[in-house]
Amino acid sequence: MITCLGDMFFPEVGVAMVRLLRRLGVTVEFPQGQTCCGMPLFNSGYHHDAAVVAARTVGLFAGAEHVVVPSGSCAWMVKTEYPGLLKDDPALKAAAEVLATKTYELSQFLVDVLGVTSVESSFRGKVAYHDSCHLLRGLGESRAPRTLLRGVKGCQLVELPGSDECCGFGGSFSVRLPEVSTAVLDKKLAAAEGTGADCLVACDAGCLMQMGGGLTRRGSRVRAVHLAQILAPSEHA
Amino acid sequence: MSDESLRTPFPQRAHAALEDAHLQEALGIATTRFIGLRKESFAGFPEGEALRDRARAIKEGTLQQLDLHLERLADNIERLGGHVHWVATGEEARDIVLRLCRDKGVRMAVKSKSMATEEIELNEALEAAGVKPVETDLGEYIIQLAHEKPSHIIAPAIHKTKGQVADLFSKELGGRFEADPEVLTAVARKELRQKFLDADMGITGANFAVAETGTIVLVTNEGNGRMVTSLPRIHVAVMGMEKVIPTMTDLMVFLAILARSATGQKLSSYTTLVRGPRQPGETEGPEELHLILMDNGRTRQIAGTLREALYCLRCGACLNVCPVYRQIGGHAYGYTYPGPIGILLTAMLKGAASVKDLAHASSLCGACKDVCPVRIDIPRMLVDLRAELDREKIAPWPERVVFRLARRAMTSPALFRLGASLGRVAQRPFVRNGRLRGLPLFLGRWTRTRDLPPVASRTFSERWPELDNSKDLERP
Secondary structure (H helix, E strand, O other): OOHHHHHHOOHHHHHHHHHHHHHOOOOOOOOOOOOOHHHHHHHHOHHHHHHHHHHHHHHHHOOOOOOOOOOHHHHHHHHHHHHHOOOHHHHHHHHHHHHHEEEEEEEEHHHHHHOOOOOEEEEEEEEOOOOOHHHHHHOOOOOHHHHHHHHHHEEEEEOOOOOOOOOOOOOOHHHOOOOHHHHHHHHHHHHHHHHHOEEEEEOOHHHHHHHHHHHHOOOOOOEEEEEEHHHHHOOOO | OOHHHHHOOOOHHHHHHOOHHHHHHHHHHHHHHHHHHHHHHHHOOOOOOOOOHHHHHHHHHHOOHHHHHHHHHEEEEEHHOOOEEEOOOHHHHHHHHHHHHHHHHHOEEEEEEHHHHOOOOHHHHHOHHHHEEOOOOHHHHHHEEEEEEEEOOOOOOOOHHHHHHHHHHHHHHOOOOOOHHHHHHHHHHHHHHHHHHOOEEEEEEEEEEEEEEEEEEEEEEOOOOHHHOOOEEEEEEEHHHHHHOOOHHHHHHHHHHHHHHHHHOOOOOOOEEEEOOOOOOOOOOOOOEEEEEEEEOOHHHHOOOOOHHHHHOOOOOOHOHHHHHHHOHHHOOOOOHHHHHHHHHHHHHHHHHHHHHHHOOOOOHHHHHOOOOOOHHHHHHHHHHHHHHHOOOOOOOOHHHHHHHHHHHOOOOOOOOHHHHHHHHHHHHEOOEEEEOOOOOOHOOOOOOOOEOOOOOOOOOHHHHHHHHHHHOOOO
16 A cells, blocks of 8 residues: 555655565555545544545455555554444445454564564665654554664664654644644754764654655755665665 | 733744743753653553553543542532532632632632632632632742743643743842742742731642542642641632542552652652541641532533543643643643643633634644553544534634545545646746745645655656566565
């Protein structure tokens, strides 16, 4: 599953994920017609609209064995909120529950389903990992991404102070209260720069958009990258 | 906060807070300290998690029979010689206190820290009636001197640096005091001592009230709660109805997690248990005890969307970890209760329409839910509150139109693709070094401080057919 931000702004993350999964022997399909998981609608309170989007997504992935998403918040949305949104239609609700159990955020899929702790890749540099809120508190995952990063040859993982604190994105929050959102972001970026890392790694398109946007704006030498880009560097890397 | 300050829209109040260097300094230090202390305290307390579950279950169980527990509490307090007043609104609660002051000739009242009395703006009412209220909690004392309101549920003066407090004391009390917390505390202590002795009435809130024993429980750190409840001849406690708990055993559960969540202490320095007024043969305690059981919008929510907010212990942990609160502090919220839980409590007290902006003052990061001692699902309730704003058409119509359009695009791949194509054309004038800057309209709210990645020349969906064909991708 490649959701809206990943599709439009970070296609290279999806490509890296496909490359990575294939290297690990996974057959990858991409049901065409995917758009967004509906979280922006849900979070802003447009629950009826979010349910329409959820129903559509549930149908698109009915045939998959596992569904892998390179974004913790979208995985959380599917796993946690879809069944509730579709509770009025028993058949759809049942289908949503099936989808919820077979949907995984990428790092969780690699570690928990494939049982992989090292994907045999190499990356020269220092990386700091940012815990995205929905992956950390929503899906309870803080270890899988770190395990995978430690398994990358030449990659030095440094702890980011306050790694469990929000980056200030929060979807529409980032444009409803841009100043507050940026103030929260500034703290995060200062912490990242303080680690001396080359890359600030996350597993969520939203956080990457926020942190990446802040880093390039301040002309930082730190780059915001997705975990998949470290695990499966792109064609020209 | 006064109605006047509420006339400034929330984003501007937040802006002012971000510009306030003193506030930023004070908030940063205090919230970071609170977070560390809480974390440390629970780390050395493995049974804490189970106790949190237990506390939540007690709160839920109590709500299911709230009437029964409240009647039992009232019966027991009356049996001990106390008086119980049932009030539906904050106004009624104020009137009871004012009537007591009038009837009993009260000229000065000392208060221990109480959010319930802040909620009903009791100090203003007392002053208007010619009764002098004196706050005796150090933080409350500071903000009363400064003519301000609390900006945190348990640390009312959290927005002030010690330098500011020293200046305030020097100006208001006469003298020249250095910015040393110990010195300043001693000054306040000396000032307050005579007030305790002179006051006719002691006013408190209640952290808990135990139904089976008729015990009012106050949790404080300065001992002022004890003075307020024992020295003046009348003690009045103002309590939200949801604060009742069934038994003393339940109290032990809450005490074990309350201070840990609030300040990282195992227990607060003083836990004051008040059982009735002075009994025959006792040498101290007030002649009269009045408990005001206040509804003020609470019981309506037993069957409402904000039900879980009635579990709240007012520990303030959710404020300390909230990225928004940590940036803007309590005053910017504009109401008695700040922070994530404050948004819910404000909706409870004043209606959903009053929080149409505040409901969005959260990135939904979930840190609040994580630290809440009774695991209130605050993010979920904020989302539900936003849903109510949409349902009741309180959310602004342009926003509702935008989200309806977004739904269209999300349910039509053709529209979604069209959106991407239009984006690629429209973004051209704004691309700088492969990043978007200076975008117009609401996108400008993003690009003022952050770059935006451009819509990719080929989206993932557009690249997929070729990816699908190049199965050799797995061998880089």
